Amino acid sequence: xGTVDTLSKPTFSIVLVNxxxxxxxxxxxxxxxxxxxxxxxxxxxxxxxxxxDSVAYLRSLNWIKLIERQxxxxxxxxxxxxxxxxxxxxxxxxxxxxLMHTDTFVFDADVFAMMMDHCNKNPNVAAVGCTEQLxxxxxxxxxxxTSRFVKHHARRLKQSLGLRSRAPKPYRETYLKSFCTLWNCxxxxxxxxxxxxxxxxxxxxxxxxxxxxxxxxxxxxxGKIFKYLDHVQAGTVSAAGGYAQNHRRSKMYQDxxxxxxxxxxxxx
Numbered sequence: 001x002g003t004v005d006t007l008s009k010p011t012f013s014i015v016l017v018n019x020x021x022x023x024x025x026x027x028x029x030x031x032x033x034x035x036x037x038x039x040x041x042x043x044x045x046x047x048x049x050x051x052x053d054s055v056a057y058l059r060s061l062n063w064i065k066l067i068e069r070q071x072x073x074x075x076x077x078x079x080x081x082x083x084x085x086x087x088x089x090x091x092x093x094x095x096x097x098x099l100m101h102t103d104t105f106v107f108d109a110d111v112f113a114m115m116m117d118h119c120n121k122n123p124n125v126a127a128v129g130c131t132e133q134l135x136x137x138x139x140x141x142x143x144x145x146t147s148r149f150v151k152h153h154a155r156r157l158k159q160s161l162g163l164r165s166r167a168p169k170p171y172r173e174t175y176l177k178s179f180c181t182l183w184n185c186x187x188x189x190x191x192x193x194x195x196x197x198x199x200x201x202x203x204x205x206x207x208x209x210x211x212x213x214x215x216x217x218x219x220x221x222x223g224k225i226f227k228y229l230d231h232v233q234a235g236t237v238s239a240a241g242g243y244a245q246n247h248r249r250s251k252m253y254q255d256x257x258x259x260x261x262x263x264x265x266x267x268x
Contacts, residue, residue, distance in 0.1 A: 011116065012096035012182070013042040015088040017081050022054035024232070025102040029064065035109035037063060044092060046084040067091065082196025082203075085178075089195065095186040099195075099203075101179040103232040111228030115182045118218045126188075126215035127207065129181035131173035132222040133231055175204045176217065179231045187215065 014032065018025050029043070036043050043064045047055055049071035058066050069084050085099065096119060098112065115128045155165045181203070188194070188206070191213065197205040207217060 008040065010039065010041050010094055012098055012112070013044055013088075013092045013094045014098045014100060015044045015046070015085060015092070016100050016102050017046045017048055017084040018050060018054055018058060018102055019048040019077075019080070020050045020052050020054060021102045022052065022057055025054055026057065027105060028100070028102045029061070031106050033063065035106075035112075041112075042092065042094065044088045046088050048080050048084050065091070076199075078201050079196065079199070082194075082201075085195040085202055089185060089188070092185065095184065097183050097185045099178040099181045099183065101231070104179045104229055105231070106180075106229045108228040111180070111225065114224075114228070115180075115220065119182065119184060122216065124214075124216050125218055126184050126210035127176055127181060128218040128220060129176035129178075130220050130222055130225045131176060133177050133179055134222065134226070175201070175207055176219070178203055180225065180229060184215075 014036065016025070016028065025045075029045075032043060035041070044067065045058055045064050046067045046069055047058055048069050055068070058064065067084075067087055069087055071080060075083075089097070096116065098115075100106075118128045119125045155167070159165050183203075183206075187210070191210075193206055193209060195202040195206055197209070211217060
């Protein structure tokens with residue numbers, strides 16, 4: 001077997017944003033560590049002014065590239081996240097970047113090769129990712145789509161009849177979710193684009209613009225991407241205390257932590 005050339009320039013970097021998610025961040029990075037070191041993949045972590053124990057933990061890791069962002073004051077969470085991503089974008093020198101959340105747990109590192117393959121085959125691809133944050137399975141997916149479709153058109157009908165109604169929400173997800181998304185940052189820099197462009201979720205306006213410019217976006221199905229990883233939906237919000245303790249997402253977050261702690265105990 002040949003040896004890994006540690007001096008070769010990597011094709012992509014990995015970027016995470018940490019904000020008060022010590023337990024999640026630790027699990028996420030532990031799972032990435034071996035593959036990143038073996039393949040010489042730069043892992044950038046931007047701490048978003050956490051001011052807690054997670055900062056000391058990140059400073060203790062000599063294999064990551066840490067950026068400590070100082071928040072200018074109170075700002076919406078998604079805006080702070082987008083600005084943190086742009087700080088990392090300015091620093092990385094690889095052609096591609098994987099955006100990940102600290103509540104994304106990669107069990108099979110082949111996910112990176114699978115997604116990169118789309119870009120290797122077609123240099124016009126600007127992004128590869130998934131529009132769903134979890135794999136609901138076929139029955140739940142069909143039910144969710146159908147119920148949202150009916151609600152969307154019911155609201156439109158009410159509005160057309162002059163009746164009071166909430167604004168119809170899109171019944172189909174169209175934007176890539178950044179829990180694990182591959183972006184062509186070389187193309188982004190050539191076009192003068194960033195992750196935080198407007199006041200929407202980071203990457204949404206970016207996706208619209210690259211499509212308008214004639215570039216392609218590849219959508220990976222939940223059934224495929226979740227064969228390689230797990231994602232705690234809204235886990236970062238739960239970890240930062242954004243939900244009440246009895247909220248179902250807080251309970252999901254606590255269940256995940258218990259499961260990983262139990263696994264680590266059995267292995268020790």
